[in-house]
Amino acid sequence: MAHSILEDNVASPETPGSKFYPPFVPTAALEVEADKRLAQFPEDQKRSAVLPILHFIQHHHGFISAEAIEWTAARLEIQPVKVLEVVTFYPGFRQSAPGKVHFRVCRTLSCAMGGSHELMEKLCELTGIDRSHADSHHHPVTVSPCGKWSVEFAECLASCGTAPVCLVNDDFHEAVTADKAQGLLDQYADGHSSH
Amino acid sequence: MITYKAGKQPDSREYRLIFKNVDREGWDPSIDCYLRDGGYEDLKKAMGMEPKAITEEVKKSGLRGRGGAGFPTGLKWTFIPPNNTKPVYLICNCDESEPGTFKDRYIVHQDPHQLVEGMVISCFAVGAKVAYIYIREEFPEAAIILENAIAEARAKNFVGKNVLGSGFDVEIYVHRGAAAYICGEETGLIESLEGKRAYPRIKPPYFPAALGLYMCPTIVNNVESLCHVKHIVRMGGDEYSKLGVKNNTGTRILCVSGDVKKPGYFEVEVGKVTMRELLYDMCGGPKDGREFKAVIPGGSSAKILRCDESFTLKGKGPEGTDLKLSFWDIPMDFDSLAACGSMAGSGGVIVMDNTRKMSWVLNNLNTFYAHESCGQCTPCREGSMWMKKISDRIVAGEASPKDVATLESVAYQIDGRTICAFGEASSWPVEAIIAKFREELLADTKETNEEVPHNPEAEAQRRYLQHA
Numbered sequence: 001m002a003h004s005i006l007e008d009n010v011a012s013p014e015t016p017g018s019k020f021y022p023p024f025v026p027t028a029a030l031e032v033e034a035d036k037r038l039a040q041f042p043e044d045q046k047r048s049a050v051l052p053i054l055h056f057i058q059h060h061h062g063f064i065s066a067e068a069i070e071w072t073a074a075r076l077e078i079q080p081v082k083v084l085e086v087v088t089f090y091p092g093f094r095q096s097a098p099g100k101v102h103f104r105v106c107r108t109l110s111c112a113m114g115g116s117h118e119l120m121e122k123l124c125e126l127t128g129i130d131r132s133h134a135d136s137h138h139h140p141v142t143v144s145p146c147g148k149w150s151v152e153f154a155e156c157l158a159s160c161g162t163a164p165v166c167l168v169n170d171d172f173h174e175a176v177t178a179d180k181a182q183g184l185l186d187q188y189a190d191g192h193s194s195h
Numbered sequence: 196m197i198t199y200k201a202g203k204q205p206d207s208r209e210y211r212l213i214f215k216n217v218d219r220e221g222w223d224p225s226i227d228c229y230l231r232d233g234g235y236e237d238l239k240k241a242m243g244m245e246p247k248a249i250t251e252e253v254k255k256s257g258l259r260g261r262g263g264a265g266f267p268t269g270l271k272w273t274f275i276p277p278n279n280t281k282p283v284y285l286i287c288n289c290d291e292s293e294p295g296t297f298k299d300r301y302i303v304h305q306d307p308h309q310l311v312e313g314m315v316i317s318c319f320a321v322g323a324k325v326a327y328i329y330i331r332e333e334f335p336e337a338a339i340i341l342e343n344a345i346a347e348a349r350a351k352n353f354v355g356k357n358v359l360g361s362g363f364d365v366e367i368y369v370h371r372g373a374a375a376y377i378c379g380e381e382t383g384l385i386e387s388l389e390g391k392r393a394y395p396r397i398k399p400p401y402f403p404a405a406l407g408l409y410m411c412p413t414i415v416n417n418v419e420s421l422c423h424v425k426h427i428v429r430m431g432g433d434e435y436s437k438l439g440v441k442n443n444t445g446t447r448i449l450c451v452s453g454d455v456k457k458p459g460y461f462e463v464e465v466g467k468v469t470m471r472e473l474l475y476d477m478c479g480g481p482k483d484g485r486e487f488k489a490v491i492p493g494g495s496s497a498k499i500l501r502c503d504e505s506f507t508l509k510g511k512g513p514e515g516t517d518l519k520l521s522f523w524d525i526p527m528d529f530d531s532l533a534a535c536g537s538m539a540g541s542g543g544v545i546v547m548d549n550t551r552k553m554s555w556v557l558n559n560l561n562t563f564y565a566h567e568s569c570g571q572c573t574p575c576r577e578g579s580m581w582m583k584k585i586s587d588r589i590v591a592g593e594a595s596p597k598d599v600a601t602l603e604s605v606a607y608q609i610d611g612r613t614i615c616a617f618g619e620a621s622s623w624p625v626e627a628i629i630a631k632f633r634e635e636l637l638a639d640t641k642e643t644n645e646e647v648p649h650n651p652e653a654e655a656q657r658r659y660l661q662h663a
Contacts, residue, residue: 040327040368045409047390051373055332076390089392091566092332092374104333108294109495109559110452110545136566155376155563156294156495157333160452160543161459170335 010066010084012096016147020100020191021062026071030056034075046076050086054093063094091140091154099143099150101188104167107153114163115177122181123151148191168193206461206477210438212446213422214298214462216306224340226347229308235353237429241316242361244428249320253424255432257444262288262379262417263494263541264616265529268424272321272414274404281411285323286388286403287314289330289337289418290372290379293494294563295543298448298460299418303330303337307344311367313421315353316428318365321414326367329384332374341369376567380615381415382407383569394571395615419448439465443528447542451478454485454548466528473527474546485548489631490522492532493540495560496620498627500525506535537627553632554639557624558586564621575618578609582625588649589636595645599636603629 033056034049041048050072057068064087073080087093105111105120124131124142127149131142136153143150159165162174168184171193176184187194203218205211216222216232229235241249254269275283287310291299302310310328318326330338345367348354356364375393377383382401383393385408400406407413423445427435436444443465452458456479461468474480474487481487487502504522511534512518525531529539547556565583570576585602588594606625609618629636648654 040366040370042409045389048388050390051387052371055371055373078390082391085392086373086390089569090373090375092372107559108563109556110295110458112559113453113547113551136562154333154374155566156292156296158291158297158300158331160295160297160545161450163452163458167333172336 010069010095012063012065015097015143015150016145017062017099017143017150018097019147021097022060024057024061024065024068024071027060030060038076047078047082050076050078050083051090054083054087058093062097065095094141096141097143098141098152100148100191101150102141102169103149103151104154104157105151106155106157106159106163106165108156110160111156111164116164116166118178119164119166119176119181120151120153122178123149123185126181126185127151149185208468208472208477209462210446210464211462212426212438213302213309213419214448214460216309217301217460218305222305224305224307224344226308226344226351229306230351234308235312235348235351237425238312238315238353239359241319241428242359242363246320246322249316249424249428252427252432253320256423256427256435257432257439257442258420258423258427258435259443259445259529260417261419261423261447261542263293263496265539268416268420271404271416274402275321275412275414276405279412282325283321283323284408284411284413285314285318285321285326286381286384286408286413286415287326287328287418287421288379288381288384288415289328289334290376290384291334291418292331292376292379293496293541293543294560295450295452295491295494295545296541297450297452298542300334300337301460302418302422303334303341307337307341308348309422309425310341310418311344311348311354313423313425314367315348315358315365317414317416317421317424318367319358319363320424323414324364324366326365327388327408328367328369329378329388330369330371331378332372335371338369338371345369375569376563377569377615377617380617382615384415385413392569394569395617397614439467440526440528443530447527447539449473449527449542449544451544451546453546454482454487454551455546456480456482463527466526466531468527469523470525470527471523473544478546481548485550487546488549488551489547489553489556491543491545491547491624492525492527493538494543495545495563496616496623497532497540497543498537498623499631500535500537501631504631508534552590552639553628553635554586554589557628557636558583558590560624561586561621564617564624568617568621572613572618574609574612575621578605579621581605582621584649586625588644589639592639592641593644593647593649594640595642596637596640597645599629599633599640 037049037052069083073083127144129144140152198220200218258268259265372378378387378393380395382396387393403413448462506520508518532539561583565579568579606622610622
């Protein structure tokens with residue numbers, strides 16, 4: 001059977017984190033969000049709403065699936081490839097599920113000088129994550145075997161004065177040296193911040 | 196009487212104009228707090244002026260863009276074609292992603308109404324009825340804070356239809372990005388706002404003021420720049436231009452990070468603080484037992500400076516003689532830093548001490564640019580990854596001396612040959628670090644590495660040639 005490149009691009013491989021996210025299905029809330037965002041642009045520029053709609057979908061479902069791409073394309077009245085090219089371009093969109101709790105550790109200069117790479121190593125050690133197959137372009141996210149945690153390096157998060165910094169889901173944490181890693185994991189033991 | 200939170204008092208050398216309310220005791224981002232402090236009075240003043248008069252004040256003020264390029268803001272506003280009939284847009288560039296920069300973050304999280312007020316004034320001045328705040332994806336909390344602030348402003352008739360009964364309508368929307376540095380480039384941002392990949396456009400002809408969002412006239416300004424507009428309306432352009440130094444007016448926010456005792460943000464009059472004052476007096480000097488080695492003065496794209504360097508500024512001395520300036524005496528303004536071969540850029544001052552290997556520093560930055568290249572232009576797409584691979588080898592001890600020369604030549608083949616300034620941004624760190632630290636980089640190389648294959652293909656080729 002000939003191998004389809006499109007399948008590769010749109011396929012969303014299962015990860016240990018998949019069980020924590022509901023599969024994509026259009027909801028009333030999604031329709032409301034789509035209407036709200038489309039109203040922010042001229043009638044003939046529906047394509048502009050692609051980023052906000054994809055953010056809403058990823059927030060609820062963890063990643064952008066083929067079904068989500070098709071729904072979004074239909075809603076915006078554009079071809080699916082025009083949604084796919086956005087999903088594959090922006091590092092902020094994922095095509096497979098992260099862990100229940102997702103860490104984004106800054107890797108850029110000031111945070112690296114402040115110990116962010118040591119923080120990443122410690123997080124991987126404590127969660128059993130093996131990052132040896134990660135690469136920034138194609139496979140930036142690595143999920144723990146239990147699916148509860150995932151990590152990726154992010155580029156400069158614009159808080160260099162309080163390096164090293166990281167995002168945990170949508171929560172921002174500053175001055176997170178490696179010795180603080182366990183405390184951070186404890187804070188998110190239930191899947192969201194206990195603070 | 197303004198007081199600041201414990202441990203967050205501004206340094207005595209600061210002039211808190213834009214950052215007046217950052218870390219302020221008793222301050223919160225609500226409109227009630229902002230109004231109690233006299234907020235939106237400047238908008239009322241602006242609505243009583245002619246739009247062209249506001250632009251004149253901004254021109255007189257000498258305000259230069261605070262996003263990194265330092266282009267005169269008032270001048271940019273005049274680039275809208277005179278007989279334009281298309282809708283005009285204003286975009287606030289809140290994509291703050293230049294490594295070393297951390298100032299817009301605090302404005303949008305702690306003082307959102309200053310930005311909203313600055314934006315409404317600017318929209319009125321340039322004739323924009325719709326404005327977008329393009330905010331980087333990694334500021335999720337600020338996106339909500341800004342949307343709340345806009346809703347509060349709308350409820351008080353500062354945003355929306357018929358602002359303050361003037362007949363002027365303006366809508367402001369918050370639009371989150373998706374973690375791509377190239378969306379900080381104004382035309383990349385515009386492409387992203389149009390729902391596409393952020394491939395920048397070539398200028399000319401695609402200057403946003405002429406052909407911007409949906410090919411309509413669009414003014415793109417940095418968060419901080421738009422806040423300065425509010426203050427310029429309040430004090431008048433002439434008064435504002437007395438702050439700072441000639442051609443480098445106003446205040447700017449310096450962001451110091453890296454190997455200093457007290458990293459952080461400092462708002463100062465442009466050019467009134469030197470490197471010495473900034474790094475020693477305001478940031479507490481180097482960490483114990485270490486010495487300052489190098490500084491990147493304006494975000495990672497700015498050319499690095501050695502702390503032991505001196506510069507000769509032609510004709511800038513008394514009676515047109517040459518001025519000799521040591522690194523420590525450089526005033527932190529646009530023109531001085533440019534004259535020293537670097538730039539004021541975004542104000543991101545990254546400090547490295549003598550424990551840092553420059554090959555490691557360079558590799559960290561090369562990895563950043565290789566990741567963030569949009570891929571549109573061949574020199575940058577191929578070159579940025581090539582440069583990263585070479586500096587990977589230098590750091591791993593697998594490079595030959597020729598690799599340093601190759602690295603340098605690749606940088607010069609990107610510089611000036613791309614659609615947007617990312618080409619320069621990715622090549623300048625390589626050019627400058629090699630120029631200033633060539634011996635240190637070469638010391639990590641071995642001539643015998645020249646014969647070592649660098650990847651499986653080269654290894655296979657070597658074996659093939661050996662047996663041919």
